[in-house]
Amino acid sequence: MISDKFRYQLRKEAQKWQNEGLIEQELYQQLATRYHFENLDAISNNRFLAVIITLGFILLGLAIITFVAANWQVWSKSVKVFILLSSFIGINTTGFYLYREQSENWKSRLGQGLLLLGGLSLGANIGLMSQMFHQTGAPYKLFLFWGFGVLVMAYGLRLISLSILSIILVTIGYFSALGSSFNSYLSLEIQQMPLLVAILFIPLAYWCSSRWLFRLTLILFVVTFDSNLIRLLDLSQTFFPGLVAACASGLPPAFLWAYQDNLGFFANNLSLKFQSISRKFAVFYLGLLFYILSFNFWWGSSFKARDYSNLESVIEQNWTALIIPIIVLMVSVWWWWKLGRSQRNNHLWRIDRNSASIGIMILTTSLLVWWHYSIHTLAGLATFMFNLLLLLLAIGLIHQALKFGKRLGYWWGISLLSLQLFSRMLEYNTGLLFKAIVLFICGIGVILAGIGFENYLKQFNNSHRELSENG
Numbered sequence: 001m002i003s004d005k006f007r008y009q010l011r012k013e014a015q016k017w018q019n020e021g022l023i024e025q026e027l028y029q030q031l032a033t034r035y036h037f038e039n040l041d042a043i044s045n046n047r048f049l050a051v052i053i054t055l056g057f058i059l060l061g062l063a064i065i066t067f068v069a070a071n072w073q074v075w076s077k078s079v080k081v082f083i084l085l086s087s088f089i090g091i092n093t094t095g096f097y098l099y100r101e102q103s104e105n106w107k108s109r110l111g112q113g114l115l116l117l118g119g120l121s122l123g124a125n126i127g128l129m130s131q132m133f134h135q136t137g138a139p140y141k142l143f144l145f146w147g148f149g150v151l152v153m154a155y156g157l158r159l160i161s162l163s164i165l166s167i168i169l170v171t172i173g174y175f176s177a178l179g180s181s182f183n184s185y186l187s188l189e190i191q192q193m194p195l196l197v198a199i200l201f202i203p204l205a206y207w208c209s210s211r212w213l214f215r216l217t218l219i220l221f222v223v224t225f226d227s228n229l230i231r232l233l234d235l236s237q238t239f240f241p242g243l244v245a246a247c248a249s250g251l252p253p254a255f256l257w258a259y260q261d262n263l264g265f266f267a268n269n270l271s272l273k274f275q276s277i278s279r280k281f282a283v284f285y286l287g288l289l290f291y292i293l294s295f296n297f298w299w300g301s302s303f304k305a306r307d308y309s310n311l312e313s314v315i316e317q318n319w320t321a322l323i324i325p326i327i328v329l330m331v332s333v334w335w336w337w338k339l340g341r342s343q344r345n346n347h348l349w350r351i352d353r354n355s356a357s358i359g360i361m362i363l364t365t366s367l368l369v370w371w372h373y374s375i376h377t378l379a380g381l382a383t384f385m386f387n388l389l390l391l392l393l394a395i396g397l398i399h400q401a402l403k404f405g406k407r408l409g410y411w412w413g414i415s416l417l418s419l420q421l422f423s424r425m426l427e428y429n430t431g432l433l434f435k436a437i438v439l440f441i442c443g444i445g446v447i448l449a450g451i452g453f454e455n456y457l458k459q460f461n462n463s464h465r466e467l468s469e470n471g
Contacts, residue, residue, distance in 0.1 A: 085125070088125050115159060120165070140177035154166055178190075253285045284412070299378055299379050361393065368386070397412055
């Protein structure tokens with residue numbers, strides 16, 4: 001899909017070429033027809049109008065809330081119920097009537113704003129109805145019910161704004177639940193939150209063709225998955241620390257790297273592919289994990305099993321928390337198997353070099369973490385290994401970026417190298433003079449790397465452009 005930014009720039013350059021006599025009026029009209037130059041001003045106006053409408057509806061919603069709060073104690077229960085239900089139904093009905101035109105005019109924008117306001121009013125309806133009928137509960141349940149209610153609306157309307165609102169509300173509900181049960185076991189719905197997020201929001205990202213929704217879904221999935229496992233590690237009766245720690249460190253990148261767009265309920269010819277986004281998240285996760293584990297203080301002591309006498313009660317309390325890791329492990333193994341079978345037409349299982357490198361790093365990480373928490377403290381060996389893995393990952397990213405001309409991978413690799421060098425200098429006792437020299441070298445290195453890569457990228461793009469024109 002061609003971005004509006006590219007079309008704006010192309011229109012500007014095409015007008016300049018026409019004024020300079022480089023192209024004829026006929027060629028300019030062909031470009032204008034092909035890239036729809038006439039719609040650019042309308043798109044800009046609609047975006048500005050959308051911002052104004054959104055701001056207006058936020059102010060309108062605050063005014064309504066203030067008015068209701070001022071008169072809430074005066075009204076009877078029946079009046080309260082009528083106001084809540086009629087406002088909710090009226091806002092959503094009007095919004096749907098305006099939005100169903102599916103055009104980029106002011107009516108469609110107004111309808112989207114009303115539907116977003118309807119999603120916000122759903123939370124007020126749930127909270128106030130519960131208060132009136134004395135149905136109390138934990139605050140996180142309000143956000144979860146609210147978020148899943150907005151999710152139903154998002155599925156029915158295929159609206160990205162409602163989808164983003166839903167995932168924000170579910171995130172608030174999840175972290176509210178973590179705070180409310182800090183020293184106790186998590187409830188069943190919070191333990192299974194990673195599975196709920198994956199099942200409910202990933203299909204919606206395809207349905208709405210939204211990369212941002214898919215990115216937010218991956219972030220929430222990884223955060224909830226690791227948070228639940230780390231919380232399980234912190235509980236005093238945990239008897240399998242090595243296995244839990246290995247799952248928390250190895251399963252998310254394995255799942256993200258081997259992610260398959262064909263999820264079974266979608267056709268193979270999807271209009272939008274998300275596997276490249278998932279792989280970027282896997283590389284980012286590994287880089288961040290290696291950097292965190294490269295510090296020596298993580299490996300000073302080992303987390304040992306504390307008490308095996310009450311093993312039966314511990315299993316009974318924790319078995320539901322292991323459902324998600326088992327499912328993620330099975331799905332990851334299946335996807336890695338498909339990844340190897342898709343590389344060749346014969347019956348051999350073989351993966352490409354990049355996947356093999358990432359797989360070795362993931363297995364090494366899981367093995368080191370499991371050994372440290374289950375068998376024996378690794379201390380200096382673990383610090384050395386994770387510094388080595390961080391260095392290899394950074395070099396690999398820079399190599400791939402130079403090979404394919406990818407700016408993001410190059411700068412992530414440079415950032416990891418700089419962070420590693422800078423952190424080791426601060427972690428260990430070094431003199432101020434040495435610190436100054438290292439900082440000076442890092443600064444000069446980053447400047448030279450930036451200038452060199454931008455020049456290389458320009459030559460890389462020019463050579464590929466010439467090849468495409470000649471070929």
